[in-house]
Amino acid sequence: MSRTHAKLDLDPVTVRKARSLARKAGRPIVRLAQQHTTVSVERATLRLAGLSGADGEGTPWANRLLDAVRADVGLEHGAALPVWDALARGEAEDLVTLAQKASAGSVRFEVPEGVRARRARAASRRQVGAGIKQVDRRRAERDRLVKRHGDAPRQPWIYLIVATGDIYEDIPQAQQAAREGADVIAVIRSTGQSLLDFVPEGATREGFAGTYATQENFRLMRAALDESSKELGRYVRLTNYASGLCMPEIAALAGLERLDMMLNDSMYGILFRDINPVRTFVDQRFSRQVHARAGIIINTGEDNYLTTADAVEAAHTVTTSQLLNEYFAKEAGLEDWQLGLGHAFEIDPSVPESFRLELAHALLARELFPKAPLKWMPPTRHMTGDVFRGYLLDGFFNLVGAMTGQGILLVGMMTEAVVTPWLSDRDLALQNVRYVLDAAGGLREDFHPAPDGLIANRARQVLGETIDLLDKIADEGLLDAIADGTFGLMRRPADGGRGLEGVARKADDYYNPASEILEEAT
Structure with missing residues (x-):
């Protein structure tokens, strides 16, 4: 967005200061992320090398392979050197066989040195590099x-959730949603x-309030939406979640199966799933490097802060997180067009001037990140539970999206938080979006708030x-700010939470071919 199109006349010096503090x-x-690795980063590397499948118990x-490596030599050297050294020693002819033998206890892993280390490094880079080339092809x-x-003929892209628990039920529902206008x-x-x-x-056929993220489920849904793209004459995008304890692995699988967007927030898992902060930040950097390489748009989760904190009092924590997410994303190689930074329409409707306040928050995000698509929740x-009131609220939400030029508009359901929406609820919600965008999609051209209003x-x-908040965080440290409950009122200490045992500080001889290749691109 050029300065001539700006609506708020934000002071450029103030904006630069905010970004400078976010970098600091x-x-x-x-x-911290560069100095550590995690079990999921190492497993993602093995998956990029082509390791797939599971044992009879579903593990x-x-x-299995990483657990055996870790038991023998630890995690701090990475998986690549001991694994490809074992292959070079003839312990197995491929990764799957090596994993099978390792799980049976018939392979011993070592950290190679000298010529053996150089040979393992070169071999692992070739095989992992082939996987990254597949991501490039997708x-x-x-x-x-x-x-x-x-x-899609216009933005915002209409983003609609489909997840029954059964991938084979999800597919026809997703295709029908695309026919009715969903772009994502x-x-x-x-x-x-x-x-x-x-x-x-x-492929999975059961799940609670959603469908499991697996490589086969990714493949099936992507193929189905490719059929819909051909039928409808527009490319239909697919989104899933690269978050939680397996964030890097799911990012790798998404790249291999050509997903288009991934939920990938730097702090969501810390705050709302109590995953260890160090584990999360290490995993998110690697996952974002994969997303950058794959051309995947990330969606961040700032909207979640407003489900636990007051949307007026905590509005600045959303903007703070957006600026931090922008910094982390760009450092990992993502470009502006890949930054679906999140924010939400969550002010209590009983608050006086709530609609105007929502406009202010949405417009601020739009002008701070003029080249980013932004995801409006x-x-x-x-x-x-009053569906008539809910339908009106969703109409107001859609109107703010149109007036402020949001890039990705998640379809609101009038039965939100009451029941899992029926197909008829989805139809009505899409009608709401289409009416507002058709009737007022160009309103942004005419909307100019009063300079001192x-x-x-x-x-x-x-x-x-x-x-003010970024200044405090820059002085005291982001980990301390998270521990103090700065975001979403959740207190998450750096030495607590799930997954800390899966983190290791890198040794001097640590090697990861995926990280090396992705860093070169960055």
């Missing part, structure tokens, strides 16, 4: 399909999957509070 607060976290071979394939079928289909994950320290295998916290003043106030 974020740099120690990046250094992935990637887990990205090029997306570009070809968008060119062949065409893209999100298959949300089964409740609790983020706390699993393994990725389930194969519908009301959830104050949906009461409530909207502009509120936006400047939130930006000022953001700078």
